Amino acid sequence: MAEPGKEEEEARPSAAAAAEQEARATKYVLITGGVVSGLGKGVTASSVGVVLKACGLRVTCIKIDPYLNTDAGTMSPFEHGEVFVLDDGGEVDLDLGNYERFLDVTLTRDNNITTGKIYQSVIEKERKGDYLGKTVQVVPHVTDEIKHWIQSVSSVPVDGQTRPADVCVIELGGTVGDIESMPFIEALRQLSFSLGKDNFCLIHVSLVPVLGVVGEQKTKPTQHSVRELRALGLTPDLLACRSAQPLIGSVKEKLSQFCHVPVENILNIHDVPNLWHVPLILRNQKVHEAIIKQLNLARSAGPPDLRDWTQMAESYDDLKKSVKIALVGKYTNLTDSYLSVVKALLHACVACSLKPSIQWIAASDLEDATATSAPDAHAKAWETLKGSSCILIPGGFGDRGISGMILAAKYARENKVPYLGICLGMQISVIEMSRNVLGIKDADSEEFNSDTPARVVMYMPEVSKTHMGNTMRLGCRRTFFRRTDCLTSKLYGSPSHVDERHRHRYEVNPAFVAMLEKAGLHFVGCDESGKRMEVVELQDHPFYIGVQFHPEFKSRPRRPSPPFTGLILAAAEHMGKPANNSNGHVGTSE
Ligand code: GLN
Numbered sequence: 001m002a003e004p005g006k007e008e009e010e011a012r013p014s015a016a017a018a019a020e021q022e023a024r025a026t027k028y029v030l031i032t033g034g035v036v037s038g039l040g041k042g043v044t045a046s047s048v049g050v051v052l053k054a055c056g057l058r059v060t061c062i063k064i065d066p067y068l069n070t071d072a073g074t075m076s077p078f079e080h081g082e083v084f085v086l087d088d089g090g091e092v093d094l095d096l097g098n099y100e101r102f103l104d105v106t107l108t109r110d111n112n113i114t115t116g117k118i119y120q121s122v123i124e125k126e127r128k129g130d131y132l133g134k135t136v137q138v139v140p141h142v143t144d145e146i147k148h149w150i151q152s153v154s155s156v157p158v159d160g161q162t163r164p165a166d167v168c169v170i171e172l173g174g175t176v177g178d179i180e181s182m183p184f185i186e187a188l189r190q191l192s193f194s195l196g197k198d199n200f201c202l203i204h205v206s207l208v209p210v211l212g213v214v215g216e217q218k219t220k221p222t223q224h225s226v227r228e229l230r231a232l233g234l235t236p237d238l239l240a241c242r243s244a245q246p247l248i249g250s251v252k253e254k255l256s257q258f259c260h261v262p263v264e265n266i267l268n269i270h271d272v273p274n275l276w277h278v279p280l281i282l283r284n285q286k287v288h289e290a291i292i293k294q295l296n297l298a299r300s301a302g303p304p305d306l307r308d309w310t311q312m313a314e315s316y317d318d319l320k321k322s323v324k325i326a327l328v329g330k331y332t333n334l335t336d337s338y339l340s341v342v343k344a345l346l347h348a349c350v351a352c353s354l355k356p357s358i359q360w361i362a363a364s365d366l367e368d369a370t371a372t373s374a375p376d377a378h379a380k381a382w383e384t385l386k387g388s389s390c391i392l393i394p395g396g397f398g399d400r401g402i403s404g405m406i407l408a409a410k411y412a413r414e415n416k417v418p419y420l421g422i423c424l425g426m427q428i429s430v431i432e433m434s435r436n437v438l439g440i441k442d443a444d445s446e447e448f449n450s451d452t453p454a455r456v457v458m459y460m461p462e463v464s465k466t467h468m469g470n471t472m473r474l475g476c477r478r479t480f481f482r483r484t485d486c487l488t489s490k491l492y493g494s495p496s497h498v499d500e501r502h503r504h505r506y507e508v509n510p511a512f513v514a515m516l517e518k519a520g521l522h523f524v525g526c527d528e529s530g531k532r533m534e535v536v537e538l539q540d541h542p543f544y545i546g547v548q549f550h551p552e553f554k555s556r557p558r559r560p561s562p563p564f565t566g567l568i569l570a571a572a573e574h575m576g577k578p579a580n581n582s583n584g585h586v587g588t589s590e
Helices: 006-024 041-054 095-103 115-128 138-154 179-195 220-231 249-259 277-284 287-294 307-318 335-351 375-386 402-414 424-436 487-491 510-518 562-574
Strands: 027-033 059-065 112-114 167-172 200-207 238-243 266-270 322-329 355-362 390-393 419-422 455-459 473-481 497-504 506-508 521-526 533-538 544-547
Touching: 027 041, 027 179, 041 059, 041 095, 041 167, 041 200, 041 277, 041 287, 059 095, 059 138, 095 335, 112 115, 112 138, 115 138, 115 179, 138 167, 138 179, 167 179, 179 200, 200 220, 220 238, 220 249, 238 249, 238 287, 249 266, 266 277, 277 287, 277 307, 307 335, 322 335, 322 375, 322 402, 322 562, 335 355, 335 562, 355 375, 375 402, 390 402, 390 424, 390 562, 402 419, 402 424, 419 424, 419 562, 424 455, 424 506, 424 510, 424 521, 424 533, 424 544, 473 533, 487 521, 487 533, 487 544, 487 562, 506 510, 506 533, 510 521, 544 562
Parallel strands: 027 167, 027 200, 059 112, 059 167, 200 238, 238 266, 322 355, 322 390, 390 419, 419 544
Antiparallel strands: 455 506, 473 497, 473 521, 521 533, 533 544
């Protein structure tokens, strides 16, 4: 028998160890969606993460995309929204961009799970003989792979610290009941069962539509989607109901009764003036209290401190003065296709106390009126370009609209309109200068014209060390400034180098650099070899910068990307200056 007092003393370290153990195990918050797609599960999931992080918890996240593509790299931005690029070169769903921006974390390609990745891994194991002659099946082999993937990725810290996060928010893409998400639902059901209620919490996002002249809020679609989820073995702990107007009390009670969710766990995400309000309305409805209680996290969490976040959301609503930004791209009016660029502009504008007014211009509409099928669209496009305070040409692939982009870059150069060219946009400025200033008429990029002798932009692949056959220069690479007193370096705070994300195959041809420099286009940043040109600046122009990297991917609310801030500051200076009436090029009907 232990001496009196000794037993207690011995028990103490083990209780502490248990608490430590509990604090260390990552707990899960799963977000599913029902009724319709496009409900904003990604924003809901990242907003829940923001509130939990504001309580002092460390948060990581996983996005599950049940499609068969292994990653988003080959998916059309027109159909699927932009391809978001991570530091490690992962080409992932745009929702991961939302997570990085909202949670201020750096994710890895493994934080985006797809059916393609899971099957690829299972099939590779099968080929290696890892299943010991067994019949390989969806259950248990695919579901085990999913569970294993979730648990190993969630233990990787994404916030620069060493220990695993307290909470991993998992967003399951698609709508419950979709055939392709079934193996994931089953794996998550098994995971929730093995981890138990105090380690796994499920939030189901659904829609409460309004019908009829009286505007009755309808609960039936939510009831049905919860029933569907329950039939698959998962029961929601919280409901997040999307609606146009706040839900009325009796609707919450009805939902509670029919969906088997306590009324205080029924959250309402009604329409808000801007997305930064979503974490605030969730905090007001005490989402953190419900989650912290269920996951037994009270020891590690405090009340949420969202003062900065509130200030940011509210200051955006108060912005009066707007700045017109011409976004000249292949796709127009498709915010999702250029989502990170739009967000980076928003961050920079808010920092400059301006409201962004994005003027979408289809590059092809700027092309010669005689060649355009719609002369009205042509006139309108030029009018819009000239009425804008700055011009941005974002990244892109393929030759559609290239001549229009060249015209826009020429207009910016000649009329001293602030210009930011990103990736393709930088290559466009090199082609434009070569053609119109150096007089090399057939100057082109090898991507659009492989036969031209004047390949001012050439194929310069970078062979992937991990992925066979990959030739794209992808992910975080270092750019060294040749001079720290150049404008771009100054915007970054005058460092000798910056690390930004890349996604391209073509680069400026080094053979033309000296000639272009003499003409006033200075190559102020390059890679460590000095062969890859990363930043151009036009001399004798208030703001004309081209970057081969994509600064938009690292822009954060309250920490805008420096090239974007520079553009908006220059646009603010340019505002009110009279536009030049000539298009600056021959051959238009204007
Ligand atoms: N298509 C160009 C290249 O591959 C530009 C790519 C981009 O803008 N992301 O180099």
